[in-house]
Amino acid sequence: MIAMSTMLNGVLLGGLYALYGLGLSLTFGIMRTVNLAHGDIIVLATYLALITTQVLGLTPLMSLAVLVPVMFCIGYGLQRLILNRTLKDGMMPAVIITFGLSFVIQNGLLLGFSADRQVLRQGAIETMGVTLAPGVTIGVFPILTLAVLLVMIFALQAFMGRTLLGRAFRATSDDPATAELMGIDGKRIYGLAMGLSFAIIAVTGVVMGIRSNFSPFDGPARLIFAFEVIIIGGMGSIYGVLAGGLILGIAQTIGGAINPTFFQLAGHLVTLGILVVRPSGLFPETIERD
Amino acid sequence: MTKLTMNRRHLIKSTAAATLFAPSIVSARRAHAAGGTLRVGYVSPRSGALSQISESDGFVIDAVRDTLGGKLETAAGALNIEIIEKDTQSDPNRAGDMASDLIYQDEVDLVLVGSTPDTTNPVADLCELNGVPCLSAATPWQSWYFGRGGAPMEKSFTYTNHFFWGSEDLLAVYFGLWAGLETNKVVGALWPNDPDGIAFADPNLGFPPALSEAGYTLVDPGRYQNLKDDFSAEINAFKSAGVEIVTGVMLPPDLATFMTQAKQMGYTPKFVTVAKAALTPKGVESFPDGLGENLSGEYYWGPQYPYVSSLTGQSTEMLCAAYMEGTGNQWLQGTGYVHALFEVAVDLLKRTEDVTPEAVVAAMNATDLNTCVGHIKWGDFALAPNVAKTPVAGGQWQSDGEGGFKLVCTFNDVAPDILTNGTLEPKVW
Numbered sequence: 173m174i175a176m177s178t179m180l181n182g183v184l185l186g187g188l189y190a191l192y193g194l195g196l197s198l199t200f201g202i203m204r205t206v207n208l209a210h211g212d213i214i215v216l217a218t219y220l221a222l223i224t225t226q227v228l229g230l231t232p233l234m235s236l237a238v239l240v241p242v243m244f245c246i247g248y249g250l251q252r253l254i255l256n257r258t259l260k261d262g263m264m265p266a267v268i269i270t271f272g273l274s275f276v277i278q279n280g281l282l283l284g285f286s287a288d289r290q291v292l293r294q295g296a297i298e299t300m301g302v303t304l305a306p307g308v309t310i311g312v313f314p315i316l317t318l319a320v321l322l323v324m325i326f327a328l329q330a331f332m333g334r335t336l337l338g339r340a341f342r343a344t345s346d347d348p349a350t351a352e353l354m355g356i357d358g359k360r361i362y363g364l365a366m367g368l369s370f371a372i373i374a375v376t377g378v379v380m381g382i383r384s385n386f387s388p389f390d391g392p393a394r395l396i397f398a399f400e401v402i403i404i405g406g407m408g409s410i411y412g413v414l415a416g417g418l419i420l421g422i423a424q425t426i427g428g429a430i431n432p433t434f435f436q437l438a439g440h441l442v443t444l445g446i447l448v449v450r451p452s453g454l455f456p457e458t459i460e461r462d
Numbered sequence: 463m464t465k466l467t468m469n470r471r472h473l474i475k476s477t478a479a480a481t482l483f484a485p486s487i488v489s490a491r492r493a494h495a496a497g498g499t500l501r502v503g504y505v506s507p508r509s510g511a512l513s514q515i516s517e518s519d520g521f522v523i524d525a526v527r528d529t530l531g532g533k534l535e536t537a538a539g540a541l542n543i544e545i546i547e548k549d550t551q552s553d554p555n556r557a558g559d560m561a562s563d564l565i566y567q568d569e570v571d572l573v574l575v576g577s578t579p580d581t582t583n584p585v586a587d588l589c590e591l592n593g594v595p596c597l598s599a600a601t602p603w604q605s606w607y608f609g610r611g612g613a614p615m616e617k618s619f620t621y622t623n624h625f626f627w628g629s630e631d632l633l634a635v636y637f638g639l640w641a642g643l644e645t646n647k648v649v650g651a652l653w654p655n656d657p658d659g660i661a662f663a664d665p666n667l668g669f670p671p672a673l674s675e676a677g678y679t680l681v682d683p684g685r686y687q688n689l690k691d692d693f694s695a696e697i698n699a700f701k702s703a704g705v706e707i708v709t710g711v712m713l714p715p716d717l718a719t720f721m722t723q724a725k726q727m728g729y730t731p732k733f734v735t736v737a738k739a740a741l742t743p744k745g746v747e748s749f750p751d752g753l754g755e756n757l758s759g760e761y762y763w764g765p766q767y768p769y770v771s772s773l774t775g776q777s778t779e780m781l782c783a784a785y786m787e788g789t790g791n792q793w794l795q796g797t798g799y800v801h802a803l804f805e806v807a808v809d810l811l812k813r814t815e816d817v818t819p820e821a822v823v824a825a826m827n828a829t830d831l832n833t834c835v836g837h838i839k840w841g842d843f844a845l846a847p848n849v850a851k852t853p854v855a856g857g858q859w860q861s862d863g864e865g866g867f868k869l870v871c872t873f874n875d876v877a878p879d880i881l882t883n884g885t886l887e888p889k890v891w
Binding site for chain 1: 685747
């Protein structure tokens, strides 16, 4: 029974990690730059959800109706007004800007909200559990998290594979210069990709805020798992995010069941192992740029 | 003059050199309070991850400034007094930088420091090295004393003194709390892989020997990494061993994750007694679904302390009330210790016969003062003469009936002076 419980909790944990990684995978795959503020932007989204729930009296999940478009605009604006200006200088300036942004977000949130821990209140569902078999009880909210993730992954896959805009995304990822020759405005694509990533982060932030409590400095701890998910799954692959999350989550819970000391170590070892065996991850979909 | 442009690297080099050649620098410091002004530095984590416990610092220090009015009548004559505040941003390295600033730039006569080993230890170390008197509090004395290389009967400190309680008091409080309800005496431990967790789990000096001596069975799944999103392994281990008492020293988000998942998985122990994670009312409110209710732990200052401030004459109740009125926030346990630091500082500076480090240290060592946290006198604690022990009781965060929580003192056998104002209840799930 404990083995089954461990596996199930690993899968559910993997769902959360994949959610952390999904927004990052999108921008990493298309822009090929690392957003070091990814974790802090998740926390920013959680605080924006907190404001929305307090001002409009909505539940956290309902606040997404407001939050997703707002976050999309913030992401689009960030890319077009700031990050796009540095494109001609290679990837380093953008990385450094996001590094700085991470400090700006942390200390801005500290000024606005103090270091008090906050929580998003969704009601009894936060701690509800269902018994699947005698001795195997798991949380309702983690199941919901996994379901939300699956819906987003399938929707994103369909968008990338079947729509004109999705094709433009992939074309820009593979070869921005040629894509521009075909009439695709690369800067606009980058803006839209960052906006989409921020919209996904909005969902991630709300889920994180309901699961646990949060403070302005919780971002960097999320970034590392988001990275590992992408490293395992492969750059630019949406299904790879799912695989990466599940592998990381299950590795951690199995490691933790042996001894809690091995919990994160097991996840890191799997990540390192994949880097050694398949440096580009399990399901890489991007091609190497020159 | 080669250093006309003082950049960061130069600064680091020069401070490193200054640290190495501290004695020569010390002699170059001003010998007397320049212009008849005493300077007192105060270092605490005002921003960053630890800032919650320092929330009341600004209020307390402003009140102290108002009380003093910038002047102090000392045994060395009437002097002006200036308080210089420094923020560590919750970073131990920056805490050391702030201490250097106070010592070399502000040339303070006394450094005060509080809140966690990450703040007190780097500051106290630099003060000891540079021969500047330093007074610290709000860190368990073992972390402050052993953490800085102190050894009973062998190595002690000259310029740095400390007041607080220690892990032996914490254990006595925990055992007292747990004896308040009928349990099977099986204890589950959540000790992380950080200095606090390792110290608590130490097989010789930590909780395990004390627990077995007191007749408790310990279930210790092992050191976990801070900030993790899954505690299913620990919960399964506790469930199968029938653990009814959960203890630990945890970060707030980890305790939130643990309790949420425990409830989801149908695990509801009678006690959750965790250090560090539940120190402030706002922190307790921020657990999902009201899970902060009836968390138990230490009660290390509050209106149940029957003491009076030597500085303002206010009772602990009045200090709490003034803070709540001034800020609209609930009182914090840390408020008392910040106030007490300034009580002792003012008292010893009044008695100092000269404004030299030696005279200030002599006055500090001769302290015999009733403060709002209890009686403070150094030298009585044989194991570590630089440490004065202050009393601690046990308590529980009970619902205040309005959606918030209040810290109720339920156990005072260790320090009978402190008044109880409630009875212990099982953890609510």
